[in-house]
Structures are given as structure tokens and as C-alpha cells.
Amino acid sequence: MKTETMSIGEFLSGDYKKKEYNRKNSKIINKVGTSITIPLILAKPVFAATPTAIPVGTTEYLGEKSLEILAHALDPLVDLMVALSFPISSVVVIGSCFFFMLGKSDRAWTGIQNGALGYVLIQIMPMLLKVLKEVGSAI
Incomplete structure (x- = not known):
């Protein structure tokens, strides 16, 4: 040793x-x-492929890539908001219904309207973002 x-x-x-x-x-x-x-x-090569170059300007390529990155940067947040919109709006609407039992109908209707409007707006948010993306790419 x-x-x-x-x-x-x-x-x-x-x-x-x-x-x-x-x-x-x-x-x-x-x-x-x-x-x-x-x-x-x-070993001999199985296939021989010749690369083809696509002429694209550097600014065009970078512009497209940066637009694509910016367009999809908030996708996880949007998906999370869409997934959580139904449970949260349900709690708001049910909580507002308790105001009816307490005799505060004005506050109850306001809560129901806010919960329903928030749910609808969050559900259509992905469509609105696609429309904005299309408008931005058209300009």
C-alpha cells in the first residue's frame, strides 16, 4: 500500500x-x-446535399426574428390568464351573489358585471393579440 x-x-x-x-x-x-x-x-457519404442560399438582407431577417420573439414573449402569461379566468370569475360572481343576500343589490350587480366582463375580455385576448400582430406586420 x-x-x-x-x-x-x-x-x-x-x-x-x-x-x-x-x-x-x-x-x-x-x-x-x-x-x-x-x-x-x-465510409462513403449516404447522400450529398448542396446547400442553397436564400438571399435575405440582414435587417429583414433580424426584423422578422425580433418581431416573432416579441409576438410570442407573452404567450405563457396569456395562457395562464386564460386558464385562470374561469375559476377567478366564478369566485367573483358567487361572491357577488352573497351581496344579494345581504341586501346590497347595487354592489352585487356591479360585481357580477365586472366578473363576467373580465372573463369575456380575457378569453378574447389571444384573438386581439393576433389581430394586433397582423396589423403590425402589415405596416
């Missing part, structure tokens, strides 16, 4: 493990690397 001495800093940093690991794995990597690369070098 071989005893090796090292400082506390070397032991705590763990560098001695990396050196031993690299020596062991370098032999394995060399064997595997050559056994894989030789058949790939000698």
Missing part, C-alpha cells in the same frame, strides 16, 4: 482525484475514439 502526503488545501480542493481520473480515462477514450473514427472516415 502506497502512502501519499499532500497539503490540506490539495485534499479539500479534490484536485488529486481529477489527476487519477484523467489518467485512467485517457486510455479508454483513445481506444474508443479510434475505433469510432476509423469507420466514419472510410
Whole structure:
């Protein structure tokens, strides 16, 4: 059994493990690397495709990409709002119905209207965003 001495800093940093690991794995990597690369070098290509370049100006490409990124930046938030609109508006409408029981019908009707209007507006928000996107791309 071989005893090796090292400082506390070397032991705590763990560098001695990396050196031993690299020596062991370098032999394995060399064997595997050559056994894989030789058949790939000698193999004929299955198909040869020539790339075709589409002439697009840099500003046009960047403009389209930035518009696409901006158009879809709020999609997760919109999806979350659409998913939560029904449960939240249901709670608002049911809570407003309790105001009828307390004799405050004006406040009850206001709450029902606000809950229903909020639900409808949130449900049509994705359509409104698509219309705005189309208007923006037409300009």
C-alpha cells in the first residue's frame, strides 16, 4: 500500500482525484475514439446535399426574428390568464351573489358585471393579440 502526503488545501480542493481520473480515462477514450473514427472516415457519404442560399438582407431577417420573439414573449402569461379566468370569475360572481343576500343589490350587480366582463375580455385576448400582430406586420 502506497502512502501519499499532500497539503490540506490539495485534499479539500479534490484536485488529486481529477489527476487519477484523467489518467485512467485517457486510455479508454483513445481506444474508443479510434475505433469510432476509423469507420466514419472510410465510409462513403449516404447522400450529398448542396446547400442553397436564400438571399435575405440582414435587417429583414433580424426584423422578422425580433418581431416573432416579441409576438410570442407573452404567450405563457396569456395562457395562464386564460386558464385562470374561469375559476377567478366564478369566485367573483358567487361572491357577488352573497351581496344579494345581504341586501346590497347595487354592489352585487356591479360585481357580477365586472366578473363576467373580465372573463369575456380575457378569453378574447389571444384573438386581439393576433389581430394586433397582423396589423403590425402589415405596416
